[in-house]
Each structure stands twice: as C-alpha cells, then as structure tokens.
Amino acid sequence: MENIVLEARNITKYFPGILANDHINFDLYSKEVHTLLGENGAGKTTLVNIFDGLYYPNEGEVYVNGKIANINSPLDAMKFGIGMIHQHFMLVDTLTVVENVVLGFQKQGFRLDNNSIVKKIQEISEQYNLKVNPYAKIWQLSVGEQQRVEIIKMLYRGANILILDEPTAVLTPQEIDSLFLIINKIKSDGKSVIFISHKLEEVLKVSDRITVLKKGKVVGTVNKEHATEKELALMMVGREVLFRFDRKPTADGKDILKIENLEGYNDRGVKRLKGVNLTVKSGEIFGIAGVAGNGQEELAESITGLRKSSKGKIFIGSCESTNLLPSRILKKGVNYIPADRIRTGLIPNLSSVDNAILRCYMRKPISNTFTVNFTKAKDYANKIITEFNIMVPRLDAPVKLLSGGNMQKLLLAREILEEPILLIAVHPTRGLDIGATELVRKKLIEARDKGAAVLLISEDLDEIIMLSDRIGVIYDGKIVGLVDSKNAQINNIGLMMGGSKNLNVQKG
Amino acid sequence: MLGPTLQTILINLLYTAVRSGTIILFPTIGEIFAERSGVMNLGIEGMMIIGAFFGFVVTYTTKNPYLGFVAGMLAGGVASLIHAFIVITLQGRQVVSGLALTIFGLGITNFYGQRFINAQLNVSLSRFAIPLLSKIPIIGIIFFKQDIFVYFSYIVAIFMWYVLYKTKVGIQLRATGENAAAADAMGVNVYATRYFWTFFGGLLAGAGGAYLTIVYAPFWLDGITAGRGWIAVALVIFAMWDPINAIFGAYLFGSIDALQFLLQARGTTIPSSLLSMQPYLLTFIVIVIASLIVRLKHIGVPRELGLPFSREEK
Ligand SMILES: Nc1ncnc2c1ncn2[C@@H]1O[C@H](COP(=O)(O)OP(=O)(O)O)[C@@H](O)[C@H]1O
Ligand SMILES: [Mg+2]
16 A cells, blocks of 8 residues: 555635635545646635645645655755645746756855756756756746746755646647657656646546536545546536537638738747738637747737737738737727736726726716716616626626626626637636636627637637638747648647657648 | 146046945945835935934044944845835835835934034044056056055956856846746745845945045035935946946946036136036946947846745736
8 A cells, every 4th residue: 555645634725715625635645646637716726825835734734754844935844755846836937947946955154156056956867857948047048948947946945745836828739748748758757747637638647536516625536547638627606617619611702811921929029920821811710839938929910900910911800910009909999808807808907897888988878978877887888797707796796896707707798798800819718617617608709600700819729720710830930730620630739849840831 | 648747637536436436336336226126226326415414423523434334234235125025025115115215314414413514523434455457557546546445346347247147146046037936936935035135235235325424524514425425326227237337337327426526626707616517427337328228239127126035826
C-alpha cells in the first residue's frame, strides 16, 4: 500500500459572501497524480492555495506525512516540500531565469553565485527534459518555456509535492503531451502531483485518481480505471451537457471583413502583427486558433480601431476602415466582446442598467435628444436580463458584484442585440462555467445564422473547432494556416499553433 | 587654453556642484530603492527638511557634525515609517500619504525652528584628499578633495548598485516592485521588504537634508530645503531607477545650482528670482524628456509602483 503524503481534513474557506471550500476531504499518495476536476469557481484554486499557504482555512487541517501541518505562507509550504505552479505564473518578467529560480530561496549567502545555480538548473533540465536558457529574461520566453521555468523553480527547491493549477490552459496540444511526459517522470521519481483541470480528456490521460469538486464541495473521488468522460461531466455539472450544437449549413455570404497585410505593435512597442491576411464572410464563424500572445488581442483591437496599425489595410463591408476612430467603426455595424470583460467590456462601478444601455443610450427610445428615459432604460435592461438568464443582485447594483458568467452574458446581450454585421468575440467563454458557456456559444451561432460575420478568437481549441466554419491559425503575428472545420484535425492545428511550418495545409 | 582665473572659477564651480549635488544624491538613491520595492514616497521634501532640522539642531547643541548627520538620517528614517505604516499596513493611497508627509515636515520644522532662525553653525568640517585619486588633474580637485559625507555618498551609490544587481537582496527588492504576488509566492516577505526599503529611503532623505544644513548652508532658515526633495523625485525618473545614473543627474542639478549661486554672488543684472528658478525649470525639462524616454523604451519603471499588496484580495 502506498502511503499518504498529503491530506486535507474538513477544509472550509469563506470569502466575503462566498463559501469557496465546504468541508473538503482530500488525500494524495506518494507516486500518484491526483486530479482536482471542477468547473470554474468550484473551489479548486482555493483548496490548493491553502496547501501552498497563500490562504488560511477557516476550518479544518492539512496533514503532511501524517503529521498536522500549519502552513502560513508559501515559505512554510516549501518547508513541507509543497511547491505550487500557479495558473497565472508567478514569475518576474524583468528578471532572468536564474534570478527567478533563486528568488526568495533562503539558502546560500548574500552574493548571487550564478555559476553554481546555473549548473544545478542544467542538471534539473536534463533530468526532466525541461529545456530553457538560464540567462534569458522571462519576458523573452514563450508561455510553454515560462511554465518549464516554474517547474524547474519548484524542483530546484526540492519539492516533493507538485501542484499544477490548470497548466494546460495555455499550451498547444503538443506542449501538453510533453508536459504529461514530464509529469510522469516526476511521478516515477517518487514525487506526487496534484493536477488541476476542467478538460475531461486530458484528465483521463494523466491522472491516477480524480476528485470532482462542485460549488466548493467534493462530489466524489474515482480511480481512473473506473471513470468515463460522460460520467465525470455529469459529476462536474450535475446534468447532461451539450457537446454539439445544431446549426444551419454554411451560407455562402459576401465578404464582410477583409484584412490585408496588417502589421502593428503592442503596448510595449514590440511588433505583434506581422502581415495578417484574412477574410470573414457574412453567415460564417471564422475562428482564430492560437496560443496566447501571438497577436490575437492586437488583431481584435486593430479591427475595432482601439489600436493603430502600422501597415496594411482593413476593409469592413466595402469601405476601408484602417485606423478610423472606434466610434466610426462601431457605427458600421461592428460589435465587440473584448477579452477583458471587466475593464474594457463593462464599466465595473456602474449598474446593470447603465451598462446595458451603453450602446444605445444615444438613440430613441432610450434617449430623447437631451435626457435619458430611465423607465425605458430599465425596461430594456429587464428584457435583457430575462432573455439571457442573467442573475443580478439588484438592477442598480454595480456590475462588478456579478459573477464572471453573468457579466459576460450581460456584455454579450448588449452587443448581440445590436444585430451586428460583424461581431468580434475574444475569449468569449474564458473563465465561465459550463452553463454560461453553453449559452454564449448558442448565441454566437444564432448571430451567425442570422447572417452576421463572426470573428471568434479563442485559446480553447475545442471551442474553435466546435463553433467555426473556417479556422485560421495564428502564430507569431501571421495567419499560418487556413482549415475548413469540417475536416479539421486537431493534431495539425496544434502543430501549426506551435509554429511548425512544413505542413500541407489547404490555402483559403 | 582657458585663462588661469577662468579655469579656477570653473573648477570651483564644479567643486561646489558636487557638494550641492550630494544634497539631492542621497534622497534620490533612497527613493530609487523605495520605488524599486513598489513604494512611491512623495514625502521626500518633508523627510529632508526633518533631517535638515535634526541634523542642524544636534550639531548646534553638541558641536559634533557627525552626530548631527546620524541624527538627521534617523529623523528622516522615522518620518518615513509614518508613510510606510499608512501605505503598506493600512494600504492607503501613496500619493496622498506622501504629500501629507511633505506638508507635515515643512509645518513641524517651521514651528519648532522659529528659535533657530538665522542661527549659525560654527563647526568646520575637515576636507581630506584621497591619496592618488586627488592627484588626477582637475577631476582630483573636483571629486577627491571633498569632505567625508561626499565620499560616503559615492560609496552608497556604488555599493547600492552592487546590492541592486548582484545580490539576492537585490533580486528580492526588484521582484517585490515588479510582481509582489510572485515574490510572495516564492517566500519573500513583501511587507518586510517594503518597510525596510521605505525606511532606507527615509534615512537617505534625512542624510541629504542633514548635509544641507550641516555643510552646504550651515544655518537654519524656514523651508531651507527649497524644493530639493521634488528635484529628487524627478531625478529618480531621470535616473531610470538606477543608482549610478542618479550620480549624473544629481551633479547636473548641482552644476546649475552652483552656477546660479555664483552668478548671484558676482552680482549679475539678472533678477535673483529668475536665477533661483533655474534648477526647477531644468527639473521640468528633464522630467519631460525622461518621461518620453521611459515611455518609448518601456524600461525602468517598477511595474507595481504605487500598488498595495494583500494576499487574499483579488
Ligand atoms: N481572493 C478571493 N476573494 C474573494 N473571492 C474569491 C477569492 N478567491 C476565490 N474566490 C471565489 O471563490 C470561489 C472559488 O474560486 P476558485 O477556487 O478560484 O475556483 P476554481 O479554481 O475552481 O475555478 C469563486 O466563487 C471565486 O470567485
Ligand atoms: Mg482556478
């Protein structure tokens, strides 16, 4: 029998107004990968943050190697051999890999002894096949490489229990495979891994046991051998989930959005768009697949006029719209669901009513020349709220109090009810639970069926394949491949997302 | 070739420039380190004048300038702890708290300084020449025949550069100002780090003030720091948060200050108020240029400058 290295008994954690963890019991054997599976907001991150000493539980205890462990800080966690790799990497961009690895590591003297650290990093790299240049600054690395730095950092400190919070969210399918190899190697070295995900397929691939969380409670723990995707989905969501959508056949619409050789820079002055070419027709969803940070957000911002492009042309309808003011572009019938729904999409401190009318407060019936008719505005907000099934505490409560899913539904409703000619949706379901995700996807397909041209940008490859009629793969600021979603192969798309060039791809 | 008198005047001018620059070099370095840890302290002017006051009074009563200097430093350090408590522990607004500290410093020294107005210090600080280095033509006289506090400022600048880039403490400091959550997750005590460097900033602001009233202008006047704290704030940007760059910035301002001093002493026809304006005009120009460079190059600015840190807050 294996021995238990980590155990949580009756862990309860409150946040203001939220019970994030509700009497959770969890255990981890040595040499095991134990997955925490659950929708967004289920409390997975909260639980592992408690193991890492970032949060302190309101009730319950954590045991390490059979003894009660009082973990008050990440430093304490390290002493117990627990190392966590956060969903949002805990790396300092402007420091080098070496500097990040030794940051906060108490051993050794005052001076930084680069050589011995580099040597140790290289040993770890070789042992676990974690390739990275120790002298590079973090901002120069790809997301996959940054993740490797995170893993090295923990192994450098001698972590025995490795926690990986949604590590696959930012990786290409190939990178995911190599991560799984690394995880297996770590396991066979006698260490244990807590793996977090909400993607069923990969969970079944990598885990030994799976514990499903829902609304802060443990639904159950199953061995991999006894688990199926369908059953896990049912445990996770509590009802049957639609994995497919009905849709009309693709219409052969006219070109709505046409982009020619578009180039542009990001906020830090780095060139992020390096000659994008694409066309989106009415009545189709054009999905852009790609790993985060390959120019997706800059592209969306260039089309909507929020970012100046340095070269190339954008046509909407038949008129050129390159570098026009956003207000002029929106007037052409363009609607936009930005990646950052809280700050760009909504105004967090204003009410649901105010946010709902942001697009139409200048027009009748909401406005009468000078004043806003608040009775009409309220009616309009109420209509949206019922139609999109949005939960709000009060109509006049600031929207920042809404959960992520409800915020997104409000934003989507506001944009989609304008009956756009061109709809640009960036990560429209990121961070949403399955229910809200389903609704958002359904509405996007509805917009398409009504004849809108939809540009969908998402890091969730399954979502892209599920929703799109055509798929463009973006890599390093260019569309490197065009695929018809009917014969899309996830493997090929994955390779293109990782920058592989020599592929036989159909040209669009 | 310059005529001998002109050369003497010029060397004298630069010699004074270094002394005047020292007054702002100390606080600039201090603020660079506080800001590197994520804490902006606009209370430099206040901490400087508190340091100037204590430095003056202790030297005046004990006749010991070294004791006075240490007292000035400590007074600045203590004043900075007020700011630290407000912005680190209570998570107050850094700009507001810093401005309040400046107003507080100016006010309290005005109140307690009344009876010292126009009092003079009768201590003279020995200068000593550094062997070898002082023999270098021109440079030697300007930089290496100074008093001990000036040498101390050189050591501080160079040593702190080393600390910043070559030591673990430096990494912790930079990480805390760039990404406090990451530093915290890696076991760095973010609060302690910020307290320490804010205090350090206060010590050096106090040092700058003390140097002013003990050495550069050994008498007491109301508001004697005359906005030098604000110049330091600007210099931090000009130096791009690097202690070695701070040396150049400080001496540039020192030169302008020395020049207007010289012109006033020689009785030019330019109104003295226009002359005294020069350092501040230059501050303005420098800060515009520096901000443009920072914007263009996206370097230097600690990313989480001015933001409070709290573990459980989202
Ligand atoms: N620091 C925090 N402050 C307030 N609420 C939080 C905090 N962290 C998490 N929550 C809330 O606790 C719940 C569980 O969140 P989390 O553990 O992040 O879920 P998961 O990782 O499973 O997506 C969510 O409703 C979330 O909004
Ligand atoms: Mg999470």
